[in-house]
Amino acid sequence: MSKKNDTHARVIEVADQLLEEGIRPTQQNVRERLGSGSLTTINRALNDWWHTLAQRISRRNEHPELPEPVLTLANQAWDRALAYAEHQFAEQKQALEQRQQELLQSAQQKNSGGERALSDAHSQNARLLDRCEQLAQEKRELERRVFELEEQQLKLTVERDTAQREVRQLQHMGAENGGHAEAMVELRVRSRMQEEELQRLRQLGDRLSQENARLRNRLDE
Incomplete structure (x- = not known):
């Protein structure tokens, strides 16, 4: 053997031997017992010993002759492993809970922002509806005024046509009888005034029609 x-x-x-004495084997105390030896060789041998120890612990029920110090040390190692695992689990759990809380807060903030946007949209929609109703009322009022002007124009047109017929009749009668000059002048003046009033009503009607068209466009926007 080499x-x-x-x-x-x-x-x-x-x-x-050290384990049976309740002493944890290390490079230093093993080398002291040996009296010599390379630390590298001792370290590799101890690693193999620990691996072998783990296998023997896993088969302790099959080997009741396993020394009590070995079982004690193995239990201590197992307890430390469990403590480490529990510590790691607690850290990971805390990190996950913190991340979950951050995501929840982010979702709540987004939801709050969405609710504010929806409320603003409802308010704006209500204002637009009020404005549309106001414009519609103005449009109805303009249409009523246009209708009244059209009635006035029709009435004045009839009166003007009647006055013009009377003027022509008086002219014809005056040519035959040589009279009615004063009545003819009065009819001409009245006809001219009616014509001027018709012109004014037409202009006003045009303006109202234009305003009505603008209101329609604003309602369609």
Whole structure:
């Protein structure tokens, strides 16, 4: 057997002895028991010893002769592993809970912003409806005024036509009888005034029609 393999076997043996004495095997105390040996070789041998120890612990029910110190040390190692795992789990759980809280707050903020936007949209829509109703009322009023003007225009047109017929009749009668000059002048004046009033009503009607058209366009926007 080579010197290296011999050292490896002796390290395993010394580690078992230390464990039986309730002492945790380390590079230093194993080397002190051996009296010599490379720390690298001792370290590799101890790693193998720990791996072998884990296998023996997993089969402790099949090997009741396993020393009590080995079981004690294994239990301690298992407890430390559990404590480490629980610590890692607690940290991960805390990180996940924090992330969940951040996502929840972000969702609440977005929802709050959406509710404000919806409320603003409702308010704006209500204002637009009020404005549309106001414009519609103005449009109805303009249409009423246009209708009244059209009636006035029709009435004045009839009166003007009647006055013009009377003027023509008086002219014809005056040509035959040589009279009615004063009545003819009065009819001409009245006809001219009616014509001027008709012209004024037409202009006013045109303006109202234009205003009505603008209101229709604003309602259609």
